[in-house]
Amino acid sequence: MKFYDALQLDPAILKRKSAACGAKREKAYYWAAMAARSVLIVSFAIVFISLLSNLFGADNTPLAVALFCMMLGIRFVNFEYCAGDSLLTLAAALAILVLAPSAAAAAPAVLLIPLHFGAFFALLYITTQRPEMGNGGLYSFAYIYLTGNPVFGEALLRRGLLAVVGFVLCGGILLLKHRGQHKATRFHHVVRRFDLTNPVHLWQLRMTLGVSLVLTAGQMFGVERFMWMGFACASLLSAYPYSGNTSVRFRQRLVGAAAGCGAFFLLYLTTPEAFHPLMGPLGGLCLGFCTDYRYKTAMNCFGALMLGAGIYGLQGAVILRMVDTFLGVSFGLVFAALFHRLAAVRLLPQPEGE
Known part of the structure; x- marks a missing residue:
């Protein structure tokens, strides 16, 4: 090779x-x-x-991060439509990522759940036909991250311009890598196939409702860095194939977060101050060797805590990361169990004779 x-x-x-x-x-x-x-x-x-x-301002760094992840993902995973519809899907996804977080930050509390539900479901439905390929996790990360970092006014205009740049870059990669695939599949074909007895569509509904509720709760109750809570909840609900039991990932997420927070805390205390800005990239380098979900969770803590330590201090950032993670996975665990119980009665096929 x-x-x-x-x-x-x-x-x-x-x-x-x-x-x-x-x-x-x-x-x-x-x-x-x-x-x-x-x-x-x-x-x-x-x-x-x-x-x-x-070029577009430090307040738009979150979209730059999301675009970087999208570029890496779109090289290997497409939207499974023809080229024209795929480009329209990409444009729609970027429009949602730019506009919905800022709208949610300005909306009254009563509108938060329907706003998040509509925007997030649309995003998942148009981008994720095969959740096992990872698109669901990618675009949910982008939505939650940007919801935690909304912008307004002139910064929002710059974010829109950055999205245009992202469309050109990601659209070019999409055409270069996938233009010959799924030529006969149009978006309206997928819309017509919508059926909640389909595990993919049931997964999309559960993911959307759970993330919408946890983001709304975080915003309404003023939870600091509520997007960390959203990441933790989404990590449980994004697991595919669809299952009502998320206890394994619940434990893995908590163990990984505890290990990552502990490692970051010790390194931060024992290394020179000049080394601290490098701890985010160090986590990224180590992530490149990780295949186990727990280790990935631990390494993902480094970049988040590097930024959080500058805002809340080292101890405050570590405590907040663990508290938000616990709240997010606890909500996800309970929500997944309740959703599955309702789905089993209303939506999932029943064995013959019952």
């Missing part, structure tokens, strides 16, 4: 290939590819996000 081809593979695949090798040299080859892949992604992320933040 060429080294360039190895760089395109997921760390889980590279680890399996390394484990299957007998020679130390071959094992080292795949580990080198994993390391190079991680360094290249983090380096490109720093350059890409810094450039867009400088």
Whole structure:
């Protein structure tokens, strides 16, 4: 396998290939590819996000982060429509990501649930036909992150211009990589197939309702960094295939968050202050070697806590991260169980004879 081809593979695949090798040299080859892949992604992320933040303002860094993730994802996973409808879908998704968070921040409390529900369901429905490919997690992350960082006025205009740049970049990648696929599939074909007995559509409904409720609760009760609560809840509900039991991921999320917060706390205290800004990129580099959900959760804490420590202090950020995570996964666990019970009665096919 060429080294360039190895760089395109997921760390889980590279680890399996390394484990299957007998020679130390071959094992080292795949580990080198994993390391190079991680360094290249983090380096490109720093350059890409810094450039867009400088051009469109630091308050629009969250959209730059979301666009970076979208660029990486859209290389491998498309929307499963023809090229024209895929471009329209991309434009609609970006419009939702730009407008809905700011609308929710300005809306009265009574409108928050329908606003989040409508915007988030539309986003999931148009972008995620196969949840197992990861689009659901990608676009839910973008929506929650931007909801936690709304902008207004001139900053919102700059965010719209940044979205146009994102459309050009992601649209170009989409056409380059996928223009010959799904030529006969139009968006209206997918709309006509909507059926809540379909596990994908049931998953979309559960994900939308759960995330809408947790974001609304966070905004209404003034929870600090409520988007962290949203991330934790979404991580439980995004698991696919659809299942009413989210207890395994509940435990994994809590263990991962505790490990990540603990590691960050110790490193922050034991390293020079000049090293602290590098802890976010360090988490990103380590993430490139992770295949277990718990380790991914732990490494994702580094970037979040690096920013949070500058606002709340080290201890405040760590405590807030753990509290928000616990609230989010606890809500997700209870919500998933209640939703599944109702769905089993109303929507899911019943065994014969019952």
